[in-house]
Amino acid sequence: MVVKVQPLSMRFVQGGMSMTEQTYIEVPPKSGRALVVKRGDTVRVTDIEGCQVADFVCFNEHDHKEFLSSGKTRMNAWKVRISTGDVLFSNRNRSMFTITADTVGVHDLLFPPCNRWLYQHVLGAPGKTGCLENLSEALKTHGIEEDQVPDPFNLFMNTSVGPDNKLQIHLPESKAGDYIELKAEMDCLIGITSCAEDVSTECNGGRCTPIGVETRC
Numbered sequence: 001m002v003v004k005v006q007p008l009s010m011r012f013v014q015g016g017m018s019m020t021e022q023t024y025i026e027v028p029p030k031s032g033r034a035l036v037v038k039r040g041d042t043v044r045v046t047d048i049e050g051c052q053v054a055d056f057v058c059f060n061e062h063d064h065k066e067f068l069s070s071g072k073t074r075m076n077a078w079k080v081r082i083s084t085g086d087v088l089f090s091n092r093n094r095s096m097f098t099i100t101a102d103t104v105g106v107h108d109l110l111f112p113p114c115n116r117w118l119y120q121h122v123l124g125a126p127g128k129t130g131c132l133e134n135l136s137e138a139l140k141t142h143g144i145e146e147d148q149v150p151d152p153f154n155l156f157m158n159t160s161v162g163p164d165n166k167l168q169i170h171l172p173e174s175k176a177g178d179y180i181e182l183k184a185e186m187d188c189l190i191g192i193t194s195c196a197e198d199v200s201t202e203c204n205g206g207r208c209t210p211i212g213v214e215t216r217c
């Protein structure tokens, strides 16, 4: 799959002392994309129409054996829901991204990406594929196989644990134009989806819409 990167704008500050470059990718509904960012870059992920989840995974660009760990991220934050000021940690307990802005504050660190097995055995939609397969497809040109895709940071996904200890999925609180910004703490390969879940009426409200991904350095 070819990643379509559309330059939004490119601004060079005269004198050559600083440069800002922006790129923009729109992730179509029910698909995934991959991109590489450098340490210090900021990634803004926008819920363009609202009520849409985006699964976000990352790898150390130079060593794919280091990747996002939702468990270590929860451990370091000592909470199950993270927002501005919190950090995404790797399986080696190193900082991968810091959340620098967040207009929603409701994201998920509990669920894996939706996947073929979930659709067949839990949601009653045999044959349907999801974010795991879409992340795998997007990342394979970077040498990542499906087994290597870690559990994501599920942007805009609204989950909780009920009094019976059961996991619950609710409608996202994100409205059109809401966004989260993540600053890269190392050079990273990113995989990101517009979540494909349209079987239930929660998660994405039963309707899948695109996600915007803007990077700037």
Ligand SMILES: [Zn+2]
Pocket (backbone or CB within 6 Å): 055, 113, 114, 130, 131, 132, 194, 195, 196, 197
């Ligand atoms: Zn999904």
